[in-house]
Amino acid sequence: MLPYKSLIQIDRDAAVTLYIQVCNSFISLITDGTLQPSDLLPSSRILAELIGINRNTVKLAYEELISQGWAESVERKGVFVLSSLPILSKTKIPEIDKNKVPQEAFIWTNKFTTSIPSKNLQKNILTIDDGFPDVRLAPIDQLMREYRSISRKFYGKNFLKYGSSKGSEHLRESICNYLSNTRGLVVSPENILITKGSQMGIYLAAQLLLQPADHIAVGLSNYLCADETFRQAGANLLRIPIDDNGMDIDHLEELLQHKKIKAVYIIPHHHCPTTVTMSMDRRLKLLKLAKEHRFAIIEDDYDFDFHYDNKPYVPLASIDHNQNVIYIGSVTKTFAPALRIGFMAGPPAFIAAAASLRELIDRQGDTVLEEAFALMFDNGEMDRYFRKSLKIYKQRRNVFCELLKKDFSEEITFKIPEGGLAVWSTFDKKIDLIKMSEAALKKGLFIDNGIFYKNESFSTNGLRLGFASLAENEMTAALKILKTIISET
Amino acid sequence: MLPYKSLIQIDRDAAVTLYIQVCNSFISLITDGTLQPSDLLPSSRILAELIGINRNTVKLAYEELISQGWAESVERKGVFVLSSLPILSKTKIPEIDKNKVPQEAFIWTNKFTTSIPSKNLQKNILTIDDGFPDVRLAPIDQLMREYRSISRKFYGKNFLKYGSSKGSEHLRESICNYLSNTRGLVVSPENILITKGSQMGIYLAAQLLLQPADHIAVGLSNYLCADETFRQAGANLLRIPIDDNGMDIDHLEELLQHKKIKAVYIIPHHHCPTTVTMSMDRRLKLLKLAKEHRFAIIEDDYDFDFHYDNKPYVPLASIDHNQNVIYIGSVTKTFAPALRIGFMAGPPAFIAAAASLRELIDRQGDTVLEEAFALMFDNGEMDRYFRKSLKIYKQRRNVFCELLKKDFSEEITFKIPEGGLAVWSTFDKKIDLIKMSEAALKKGLFIDNGIFYKNESFSTNGLRLGFASLAENEMTAALKILKTIISET
Known part of the structure; x- marks a missing residue:
């Protein structure tokens, strides 16, 4: 008989009921080849003693195995692994090497390792982004009010269908x-x-x-x-x-x-x-x-x-x-x-x-x-929001461009944009944007490294500097860090 | 001079301000070729009189046209359509024939007129669907509570970013x-x-x-x-x-x-x-x-x-x-x-x-x-919901199958499904499912016509009868209509 005491591990604190744990252990033993088709399972009395659980729990586990098509009960002989299961070679589950990504076994062509550099997803750090809106301005409460009222009303349930x-x-x-x-x-x-x-x-x-x-x-x-x-x-x-x-x-x-x-x-x-x-x-x-x-x-x-x-x-x-x-x-x-x-x-x-x-x-x-x-x-809530945010962003654009002009006249060339949420900024060619971005991160500022804007025919020492998501004090703080880094390198 | 009085229509009740209305009218006249590059626009005084608006409104409209690059102002001569605009042939905007879908002018191959028959999207009618959940059971209020609390908390604003x-x-x-x-x-x-x-x-x-x-x-x-x-x-x-x-x-x-x-x-x-x-x-x-x-x-x-x-x-x-x-x-x-x-x-x-x-x-x-x-x-809300709905759906499956067995023993062959939200039902070959579906709709019941389940190699007189979204009284009502229709045809 197999060493069931060590093979079948149960955990009385788990969310899964005991009999399902036992059942699942047997499924693992069958699928990894430890138990082969037509093998006899231990009697419920013996197994119950071995692993220290109630005999009825074992019986329930066996019933589950039978109903799922893993095992069959032969009268007066006991419970057997289903004879018609394909013979599975005893394969040890390969140890997962944490440093090595496990490889899929099927044949496919990976067409989709695109070259899009990942954007900053760290969210609790001062960030000069690519030109994103300031989510703090969005009338989320009003949206949620509508969302909730739709979903609460009985007629609203219809929206939940296809x-x-x-x-x-x-x-x-x-x-x-x-x-x-x-x-x-x-x-x-x-x-x-x-x-x-x-x-x-x-x-x-x-x-x-x-x-x-x-x-x-x-x-x-x-x-x-x-x-x-x-x-x-x-x-x-x-x-x-x-x-x-x-x-x-x-x-x-x-x-x-x-x-x-x-x-x-x-x-x-x-x-x-x-x-x-x-x-x-x-x-x-x-x-x-x-x-x-x-x-x-x-x-x-x-x-x-x-x-x-x-x-x-x-x-x-x-x-x-x-x-x-x-x-x-x-x-x-x-x-x-x-x-x-x-x-x-x-x-x-x-x-x-x-x-x-x-x-x-x-x-x-x-x-x-x-x-x-x-x-x-x-x-009219969207319209009010567009007007309000347009006014705020225009103000932020003006302040941001003033700061750039005042403090970065030698390092950055730019035109004041007529619209949008970012300033296209060309940096002096002495400034290595990749190093600048790395140094900024160490000082608590996320700023892009410019790779995102390049392609096979366009190469520039430029960055989009998003001003819209920064309140004035945040802009000042961000540009101050940027200034320090540029002067240090 | 062009008949501006009839060409420039203004609407004092519109949400768009008057000067933008005037500006947009001129843009239309330029883009449809009525006004050509270098054409002189009427003086603001004359136009204001002609269409009965304030002269300053016309001036604002002209400024807007100029700033948008449609027109240019020549000192002491007036405002002209920009001379460098490409010459646009006078094309009459084709009348849209309501019975004829307008065709796009670019060349493309329509690969995506798929043959997926559209499912019932009428939502306020008794429906035997394909096997959808009963959205009335879903704990939407709890979900909305979570949704709202995430979006309200300040930290929650971070979830609104990329x-x-x-x-x-x-x-x-x-x-x-x-x-x-x-x-x-x-x-x-x-x-x-x-x-x-x-x-x-x-x-x-x-x-x-x-x-x-x-x-x-x-x-x-x-x-x-x-x-x-x-x-x-x-x-x-x-x-x-x-x-x-x-x-x-x-x-x-x-x-x-x-x-x-x-x-x-x-x-x-x-x-x-x-x-x-x-x-x-x-x-x-x-x-x-x-x-x-x-x-x-x-x-x-x-x-x-x-x-x-x-x-x-x-x-x-x-x-x-x-x-x-x-x-x-x-x-x-x-x-x-x-x-x-x-x-x-x-x-x-x-x-x-x-x-x-x-x-x-x-x-x-x-x-x-x-x-x-x-x-x-x-x-644990999802787990509670799965348990609750599983119990309800099992009960509904049992009742639904009982009804099918009792009232449709001659018309429908089926096996009680071990799971899922629908019963696969093969109808007697004398029953035309398309006609049945049409007749049912007239009596206030939506039921599929079976086309969705067929393909180039699979043809059957079958339907999935979804029981999960029907309470017991709805099932009884739906099957009663179905019975009537089948006996009438």
Whole structure:
């Protein structure tokens, strides 16, 4: 007989009942080959004595083993491991070497070790981020009030069932009103898909528009996650220079003479990373080219709501009469990154196809959250929040740029951004950003090291310095640490 | 001069200020070609008189046009449409024919008009669904209490920032405990990715494992959304028969003699649509084959928590010593479909790759909701809820099956399911399910028409009849309507 006393370990304090513990121990012995098909199990009396538990507990464990198909009871002979189980070789479970990642045994190609450097997720440290909103300003209490009231009301229970892959009908209507009021984009709910943040809009557009080896035009500097998303769809990226007026559309026009382009990706307000706004004449010319060459414009306008010195430009989508534009926006970016609400506006057939793909990806969004946001749009809370935060961010931009100008005139070159939540800052070439970032962390300041903004054709000693999430005293403290580090190195 | 009085429409009741309305009207005239580059705009005095508004409002509108790059002011001559704008041909905006869906102008291939029939989204009608939980039982108030307390506390604001693409560390730990306690699956957080429902797990696994033309083995009858997800990844589906003990693994073994298979997709508790449980000997044999042939097993165990007559079988993942299994589970399915929380457990390198892909899809999940669920696991609320709902669903299954047996003995053949939330019901071939479904809707009952369960090789006159979301009086009412319809047709 096997040394059951040592093989079957029971723990009277565990949450799992004793008989299930015994049952599971036997399953382990069977699956690791210690017990083989047709082996006889000890009688319940003997096992009970051996491991010091009640005989009925053993009986229950055996019944469970039998009902689960591991064992069979033969009358007057006892309980046996099921004879029809495949013979399992006695394999010792490999010891897990903590220093070595265990390898999967199946064959697959790891296509997805992307090169996106991880962003700062340490949350209790002074941070100059990439240009994120200040989550402390978001009217979370009001949102939670709506969220809770929806989920408490009896009718609210309906929101907990499956809903449309396009998103809540109510929120789609609210987004239509918002787009029409803020940027003259007149669309109806059939043009709208609610996404999880703008990233899902980019992903869906990439998957729908691009086949392997297709060309997509993007900025010479560009938002890295968009680049990776297009690459992952198999596309070739064609890099177009970006200057103070956005993408160089004349360059694109030349390229179109000898290349077939499926789509052009732009961030017209405000280009990431350099924060420039695309001028109106270039917007119009891009639309003209799109019409002539029948390519799609992916207009990522996540930053529309933050434009400070004049009204923001109307989006390309609003002045496109030819259904060439897929417009992507974000509520997440203006509210709180963790509450993933964004939208995509486009021709109905395209939106329907995006919804079909989305159904395979994650079925649908969080309908309760979508409904709560719809109510926040309807009751004017979102509008009030946008106005309030715009005012605060403009003030923060001014103070931040003053400080940069005063204290970093030799180290940092920048233009005051017309909008957005970050200042594109080019550091003196003597400053090693990687070392600077490491030294800052030791002094309690997180600041990026610039790797995120580089790509195979764009290399610069630059960083986006996010000002929006820093109150004035925090900015002063952060820049003071930065100044010390730069002077020490 | 253009007939500005009719061209510029203003609405004093609109939310948009007057000068922006005027500005936007001019933008429309420029972009539709009515106004051409270098055209002179009327003087502010004249326009103000023509359309009956204050002259300063017109001046503001012109300033806005200038600052947005549409127009330029020439001293002592007036305001002109910017000369450097591209010349736009005068195009009349096409009238939208309400009966005709407007077509996009860019070239793309619509790969995603999938054939997934839409499920019932009408929510205020008596429904025999596909096997969904009863959202009225879910402890939503407790969840909301956690949700709200997280978001209100100051430290909670940190949850609103960006988080890990793998999901909340806290929830990953809670899921590890839950998997270990309920099904002997011992994993650590590096093995876990939090997904948006089990569908995202299937999507990520498909994208990572399957290249175009790869083979994946699935049931002859199978969950349609999984089939579509594998097809969308470019894979060929190999159909394996399903009998009362789940997938026929001997058949798979034969197939493996002459086909290279990358992955096998199974729903061991309980197969969708037919609700059968895979027997233990087949589970072990499948693991053995996976090891020999180095394929991955995608184990979709969304239904584990609902097994009535004995303890559920341990998952394949729990008895796999070879890292061949990718285990997919759902909290959504057991709680409320709209709150999208699921998980994937697998080898760390695979989970890391899945997180990289997920970063491109939607960046991350809703961290606040993830944290709230983690607290619900920690404080035992989830466990209490699972126990309570299991008891209620078992009772409902028994009553429902009694009713089916009593009133539909001639029309419906079924086996009492050991678990899950639906009864797989084969209807007498004289009954046309499509007509039945249509007739039921007229009498106030939604019931599926069976199309969802069919595929290119599986055709049956069957339906999943979900009992879990129906209280006893609702079941009686629903089946009474069904009986009437069947006898009338």
